Amino acid sequence: MDQRQITKGMIEFNKSVLDNTFSAISTIQDQSAKMLTDFMDKANWLPDDGKKAITNWQAAYKKSRDDFKKATDEKYEKVAHYFLR
Incomplete structure (x- = not known):
């Protein structure tokens, strides 16, 4: 198996x-x-x-959760681009 295919499979598995x-x-x-x-x-x-206060807390963790998801998606794109170009 090609090294790129293995790397691509690992990245896709981790992202999934x-x-x-x-x-x-x-x-x-x-x-x-x-x-x-x-x-x-x-x-x-x-x-x-x-x-x-509780409503503000809920809004803050939802925003943080969304920011985390956005950041991880961006990083996975960068990793895929770096390793699979």
């Missing part, structure tokens, strides 16, 4: 594993955020400042 794992973790985080939001809507004892 990352994408699938990221998708699973994202789904779990989204479901957790939805449950927390539903809980906050029913929790009359939770102050509005607390609800706002």
Whole structure:
């Protein structure tokens, strides 16, 4: 087997594993955020400042998650370009 094909297979496999794992973790985080939001809507004892802080926290981790995914996709493209040109 050609060295390029082996390298390409390894890169594609690693990217696929990352994408699938990221998708699973994202789904779990989204479901957790939805449950927390539903809980906050029913929790009359939770102050509005607390609800706002939790909402901001959820937005921050979603943005960070999206930024991480974007960065890893860009790096995989660079790795593929470097090794497979």
